[in-house]
Amino acid sequence: MKEICPHKKCTGCLACYNACSNNAITLRQDDCGFIYPEISLSQCVNCGKCFKVCPVNNIKDFYYPKKCFAATVKDEKDLCSCASGGVASELSRWIISNGGIVYGCSGTDIRRVRHIRIDRLSDIDLLKGSKYVQSAIADLYRHVRLDLKNDKLVLFIGTPCYIDALKSFLSYKDYPNLLTADIVCHGVPSQKMLNENIAYYTNDKDGIKVDFRKKEKFLSKRDAIYRISFGWFLKTIHTRKAIEKSYTKDPYMYGFLKCLTFRRSCYTCRYAQISRCADFTLCDFWGLGKDAGFTNGKGVSCVLVNTPKAMTTWKEVSKSLNYQEREVIEALRGNGQLQAPSRMHAKYEKFLMLYPNVGLKKAVYICTRRDRVKELINGLNKSMKNLLKLITRK
Ligand SMILES: Cc1cc2nc3c(=O)[nH]c(=O)nc-3n(C[C@H](O)[C@H](O)[C@H](O)COP(=O)(O)OP(=O)(O)OC[C@H]3O[C@@H](n4cnc5c(N)ncnc54)[C@H](O)[C@@H]3O)c2cc1C
Ligand code: SF4
Ligand code: SF4
Ligand code: SF4
Structure with a gap:
């Protein structure tokens, strides 16, 4: 059996599955429920696309955050319905209000947590909240590519391994109409x-x-x-x-x-560091100084703005947020997941x-x-x- 990358490093991002145009990759669930790609030798034409696209075989430089903010949505009820400070939802609102599409993880059917595509403001609620499980991605990167080619504005929110997979699937081409936001993640069960x-x-x-x-x-x-x-x-x-x-x-x-209970690759996760692969990084602002004034305990997002494109978007999105600029080092000190992977x-x-x-x-x-x-x-x-x-x- 041909391996696309070493089994223990495979994140299950499915960049390979999306890249194979011969449908030669099937998905197998192991005994613990984690999904791994498997090449069907009878259908494989040895084109090498899956090996090339796999982020494990394809290490790129990440971005050191340009700016760091503590932020929450303004509406208290809305804030209570979000995982943290609700910045993921506010970014989604801004994108859809500007005619765009959002891809994110929905737990509406909690027995089948998966990434979905939304283009209506009323559907933002479907993505709210942290689902502590690996989200099924299926062939969604192909849909993202189609939307980008049709000049749609796209926001893709996901764990960093999925963001890197999407970028690799898009051959690291810098689409001006694509924004990505990675959720700081310490590991996923099945x-x-x-x-x-x-x-x-x-x-x-x-x-x-x-x-x-x-x-x-x-x-x-x-x-x-x-x-x-x-x-x-x-x-x-x-x-x-x-x-x-x-x-x-x-x-x-x-x-x-x-x-x-995590997938094995999570314990050596190369995304668990301060340099990031997405335009934005979103997490809880653990360790935020009291001087920031966010003291009601309803959760504060830490927003790392990593690219010039994200900086331009932030100037607009932040108008509807309560926010304060903070030092990157404050975010780093308070959040172990920005320093190293989870200890097995x-x-x-x-x-x-x-x-x-x-x-x-x-x-x-x-x-x-x-x-x-x-x-x-x-x-x-x-x-x-x-x-x-x-x-x-x-
Ligand atoms: C598995 C997991 C582990 C996490 N570990 C940490 C951690 O160690 N430290 C930390 O600071 N923060 C961690 N977070 C992030 C944190 O819990 C919040 O999700 C994040 O701060 C966004 O909050 P928000 O209020 O902006 O999100 P909301 O506005 O409530 O929106 C939630 C967003 O999260 C996305 N999302 C939810 N579940 C998943 C999933 N399973 N896979 C991909 N995307 C998902 C949705 O697409 C949605 O856009 C983790 C999240 C997940 C899903
Ligand atoms: S080598 Fe090409 S045909 Fe074979 S599984 Fe990989 S992408 Fe598909
Ligand atoms: S592309 Fe993703 S799913 Fe495919 S082998 Fe590589 S890490 Fe695993
Ligand atoms: S810890 Fe999160 S980002 Fe890292 S490999 Fe696991 S799921 Fe992906």
Whole structure:
């Protein structure tokens, strides 16, 4: 079997699949549910396009950010419905308002999370929120190319490996009508794992909605303050059942946040650095100084503006945002994912062996025993310290 790139480095970006004009590449799901391309030797004419287009075989220079901003959308309700500060949605709104097309990840059918093409303002809601799973891309790069050739303004939002794949598929030609925005990403589990987790909670085949983070309101001494919680938030649409689990109580989210369940390539991700492959980079502004004044806890986007094209667009888009310029170094210091790839969990290999045989819940449980013991001890220590503080105050 011919390999397009080393198996352990394959991100599943599907640049190769999109580039093959002989339909000689099929997609195979491995035991953990990750998709890999496979060349069908009977159909392959050895043209070499797939090898040439594969970003793993094709290393390009990235851009060091020109500017960095902390930003949120102005409308509070809108802000609460977005993953972070809502800049991805605002960029999408600007593009569509200017007659353009947006490609992004939709979790409306959470059992089949995938990239879609939208051209109506009312469809922006379909893309909102972070879906912590690998998004299916299918043959969408071909559609992007067609839109670009038809002189449409296009915004493509995705994980950096998908942005690099799209650019490579377009032969790194600088289309003036293409804008890209990469979402800082620390790794992706598979759709198979996600579907298995859903089945632990519901058989409702009709409508369900799953969120992986939630902006929760709590009351401080004076005001209502929000905080972002990571967890498993499932709603069945017809029966109106709501299931809420903190990340420690849900196997999918626990495995995700412990870096146990990712695709292998994520642990050596070459996009996990401050130099970026997209025009814009969007992430949470962890570590943002209090002097920036974004203190309501509803999430703040960090926007890295990486290219002159992005700078021109930012001047327009920022008019409808609350924003403040910050130092690139502040973003870098606060966000480990802008420094290095996620560290592989010590039990990763064991997880890969166990999961296909015993299922997600059991495999995560077995492989994270040490983490849970550690967390229990830390929790006890914290409670003891608080108790001591209380006693000494009296
Ligand atoms: C798998 C994953 C891991 C992440 N890890 C980190 C991290 O470690 N550190 C950090 O700072 N930020 C991380 N993020 C990014 C962060 O959670 C927000 O998605 C980002 O800041 C955009 O927020 P927003 O409010 O502008 O998005 P919104 O306005 O809510 O729009 C969400 C945008 O995200 C895109 N999107 C959602 N899910 C996916 C997906 N699975 N694949 C590709 N695109 C997707 C949609 O196309 C949409 O445009 C991660 C996101 C994902 C999906
Ligand atoms: S070598 Fe050419 S024909 Fe064969 S799989 Fe790759 S792109 Fe397709
Ligand atoms: S182009 Fe993408 S999917 Fe194809 S082999 Fe390379 S990394 Fe894997
Ligand atoms: S961690 Fe890197 S390789 Fe993995 S999905 Fe994210 S960008 Fe792609």
